[in-house]
Amino acid sequence: MKKLLNIMANRLFIVAVLILLQLGLIIGVMVSLSGFKLVSNLLRFLNFFLIIYIVNRQENPSYKLAWIILVLVFPLFGGLFYLMFGGRKMPKALRREAMIEAARTHPVLPRNEKILAEIEGQDEQAAKQFRYVVNNAYYPVYKNTEATYCPTGEIKFWHMLEELKKAERYIFLEYFIIDNGIMWDSILEILIEKVKQGVDVRVMYDDAGCVYTLPANYRKILEKLGIRCAVFNPLKAQLVIQMNNRDHRKICVIDGKVGFVGGINLADEYINAYEKYGHWKDTAVMLKGDAVWSLTVMFLQFWNFVYKAMPPSNYDDYWPVYKPEEQPVSDGYIQPFSDSPTDEEEVGATIHFNIINQARHYVYIHTPYLIIGYEMQRALETAAKAGVDVRITVPHVPDKKLVFMVTRANYEPLLKAGVKIYEYTPGFIHSKSFVSDDEIGLCGTTNMDYRSYYLHFECGVLTYKSSIIKEMKQDYLDTLKDCCEITLEDCRKTPAVVRLIRAVLNLFAPMM
Incomplete structure (x- = not known):
């Protein structure tokens, strides 16, 4: 077992070192060239048009904002990194x-x-959800x-x-x-x-x-x-x-x-x-x-x-x-579906939006990460303000500490709007599920984060009036017994330094 772990660690180490060497070489060349005034002015000129290009792309605003800040703060190579990694989609x-x-x-x-x-x-509202998947993901x-x-x-x-x-x-x-x-x-x-x-x-x-x-x-x-x-x-x-x-x-x-x-x-x-x-x-x-x-x-x-x-x-x-x-x-009615970064259709994110927006009485959510943009935050807040019982359960023991800090950075505005947030105290919740109004259920692989919504190949199953919806709801309520509810007071007790770190990390959350 130790030998196997060493082989895997060495493989990842070699890949990481070679990539860092390539990055170092590129940055070194850029730094050297920046000493020439003509090159420096050209980079500023190109970054200006790059920012215009980023602003006008049909992408998540939070994602665009993060890259614009990076380009402005690091004009020497921020634009280059965007051209290399910021396009999101596959070649x-x-x-x-x-x-x-x-x-x-x-x-x-x-x-x-x-x-x-x-x-x-x-x-009719439920039918719109299923028809959206049929028309855009082609799964019946x-x-x-x-x-x-x-x-x-x-x-x-x-x-x-x-x-x-x-x-x-x-x-x-x-x-x-x-x-x-x-x-x-x-x-x-x-x-x-x-x-x-x-x-x-x-x-x-x-x-x-x-x-x-x-x-x-x-x-x-x-x-x-x-x-x-x-x-x-x-x-x-x-x-x-x-x-x-x-x-x-x-x-x-x-x-x-x-x-x-x-x-x-x-x-x-x-x-x-x-x-x-x-x-x-x-x-x-x-x-x-x-x-x-x-x-x-x-x-x-x-x-x-x-x-x-x-x-x-x-x-x-x-x-x-x-x-x-x-x-x-x-x-009941069953609709398996798949989501792909190869097209311009964010199926997983849209299904999440639709369930939240169409909820009449409640929507209960399990997610390991709560790395959401303005639109998803507003959808959750609007539903809660309209009287929908919106509950979100996340882990108490994180698998990625920096990502967990961003998750917690999103608590306060949601709590202020009436969204209820719980942490699963025994450990880690990896489930990605929605259940709403005793009628709609969703179980799949899509996290509430930018990577699942925009970068990864994902899949799931959407159900309507199936017997498993009652089971999903009961499982959610049973899970709450092992959770601690997060309050606004809990958020306000957070030290100022931690809040600042979370805020900075949240700014670059779309890149995580």
């Missing part, structure tokens, strides 16, 4: 590849207009689907093991983090056995998410076992903007019949097999039925984009093979 060539692959999936995803019409007959809303809520990682893990053992055709796994331990070793044991039975087993993981948990050659290790493997966006010792884009999704699909989605990665802290940041609270949803087809398409779409060793899969070939034969009794 044009990669974006084009991803969008072409996404377009290939549209014909195999049914719009299910009759189901949308049913929802519209019950609640389904019936004929059974949903099971998993309020902890342990419960999801148990269900997942049981379903994996039943696999006959294929197993698709896509996770941000995979870590050797009780959880992954138990799953891997089943995968190896299934490969021997002729099951098509594919695993996809994010390289940055696994840099501390898996060796650099882990793909080859899995492929020697007969498991096809793809690694998203491998870490490289070069300054490239796509290093910001990560595959933050967590998807498991089995035979097109069963699918899992939620915040739970394949690592032992998620099932509390060991304590990392206190007790780990997370959630997921298991689906059985028609809606699993969207999760299948999500995986295959990304697999074709990432896995370059073979010709891309033909979606028309998968539809008759993977579509489930039996149809479970409908459990």
Whole structure:
């Protein structure tokens, strides 16, 4: 184990050192050139137009403000850093590849207009939410689907093991983090056995998410076992903007019949097999039925984009093979969806906005980070001022201390507006879930922060009038019993120095 940790640490160290050397070289050249008056004046001239360009981009105002301040404070290389890292989106060539692959999936995803019409007959506002996803993310809303809520990682893990053992055709796994331990070793044991039975087993993981948990050659290790493997966006010792884009999704699909989605990665802290940041609270949803087809398409779409060793899969070939034969009794309306930084549509953020803005009585939120811009802050405040019971639960034990300071920096204005904020005292909440008005539920991978909203590939499942909504609400209320409520008095007791540090960090929160 120590040897493995050393290998991973050395790999990250080498990448970091080489990137810093490149940055140092660039900064050194810029400093040297700045001694020439002509070059200095040219940089100021270019920065002026760069600021005009930033102001007029269709981006989050907080994100633009942070970069403008950086360019003004550091005129020598602030503009250069923006050109290198500030564009947020992927390089044009990669974006084009991803969008072409996404377009290939549209014909195999049914719009299910009759189901949308049913929802519209019950609640026009709810129908608008689902129609937004259909029109902009192209993922339909389904019936004929059974949903099971998993309020902890342990419960999801148990269900997942049981379903994996039943696999006959294929197993698709896509996770941000995979870590050797009780959880992954138990799953891997089943995968190896299934490969021997002729099951098509594919695993996809994010390289940055696994840099501390898996060796650099882990793909080859899995492929020697007969498991096809793809690694998203491998870490490289070069300054490239796509290093910001990560595959933050967590998807498991089995035979097109069963699918899992939620915040739970394949690592032992998620099932509390060991304590990392206190007790780990997370959630997921298991689906059985028609809606699993969207999760299948999500995986295959990304697999074709990432896995370059073979010709891309033909979606028309998968539809008759993977579509489930039996149809479970409908459990409300289910809409799995995916969000991508390759387009200009911030699906995850918009769904969050819509749930908050359309709430009539209450909206309860679990999020590990509360790194929000002005628009989200105003949406939460406006809902609370209108009499909606808005509650947000965040961790008490942080995983990232600087990010947690920014989370706490956002407490006071929200509390003043009537939003209720709770910290989960046993440890860390990693769940990303919304539940509202006993009708709408959301469980997925999207955090309330800039990275999830604008940089990462994310996914989730939106539900309407499903049985799991009552379970989600009850789980939220039960979780509150283990939380401490934050008050305005608590915020005002914060030392002035800490408040100042939080304010400065909050200014640059969009870059975190």
